[in-house]
Amino acid sequence: MAVPTVESPRSGRVSPGYSRTRSSRGNFEMGAWLFMRLSGVVLVVMIFVHLWTSLVAGDGISQVDFGFVAGKWASPIWQAWDLVLLWLAMLHGTNGVRTIINDYAEKNSTRMWLKGVLYTATVVIILLGTLVIFTFDPCPVIDGVAHVASYCPTA
């Protein structure tokens, strides 16, 4: 007569929800972690310079208008500054929200959808922002009508 074997109570039986299905080696998460720290340090400096030049220096908050932005972007230094600021802030923020989604979304499908929305928004905003920084025209001519501000060269 075969002796029924009693299985040991738990040999390797892990509730399916807990087993890591695929191990993703590669350094993406490490890179993301490092990027958060480095970009964070750079952003603190850049954001405060940005705030100071816009809101404190000169006439302060009352100076900020279409013309002020136009004047700033006439200089390639500020163009580069704002470009770096835009990209770093967007990527830093996106990565932050990505980790929040990873931490709080419980289902993989929810995660995928939320991240899809996030990445789409990020790409659109980064591309639009970059486009505006480089193609910004302070004195546009629309339908033959020149929208001339006081600082535009009069034709």
Added chain:
Amino acid sequence: MSTPTIEKEPASKVELPAGVGGGEIPSFDITLKVRRYNPEVSDEAHWDEWQLTMYGTDRVLDALHKVKWEHDGSVSFRRSCAHGVCGSDAMRINGRNRLACKTLLKDLDTSKPILVEPIKGLPVEKDLIVDMEPFFQSYREIMPFLITKGHEPTRERLQSAEDRERYDDTTKCILCAACTSSCPVFWTDGQYFGPAAIVNAHRFIFDSRDDAGDMRLEILNDKEGVWRCRTTFNCSEACPRGIQVTKAISEVKQAILTRKI
């Protein structure tokens, strides 16, 4: 010359007259609320409550014993040594992960009910008993044993006091799961390796006699590895052995980084 010895009863055998010696242990009344769950009866968990008279030297575990032995024998919990060494009785006491055998009742707010729940993030099997297998699965994955290269030495493997000191803190782990089940990242989906596995990897990664540090670092460089740590310090706060868990995790992060760059 020898000193004369006087035959004396050992102190433990001397009867003390009333009023001499240790004072009366203060007693107080508590309300113990235990989160009960029995899948054979109901899928819903509920709270049971008992009024108990306990003493100043009593721990939460003593209160649970009193309930089990005198009031309701069906209350289920794990405990083995009952003295903070085996790590069996980690539970959520008043919302914090503690060992029931190391938490004195007098240190808790006895004017309110004392809430006892199973640790979070692991499947509850009955009352305060959870399925620890996912926890041990992560523990096994980091290879918690000495791995060496080369020939077996004929003598013991010697180590300097400084080298031993390097990982001293992480040798204290008793695998009670208080840290891992206090981690909000682990609560989400249980995929994160968890503080306990990283602490035990740290114990070998920084051991000068071990040669598999790189392998362990590679394992913890996973998507669910050390980078999911958000340094919330819940684990350090929960550890009944006082291990600086978050510090150990950052040291592993740093080791991975310096190895890669």
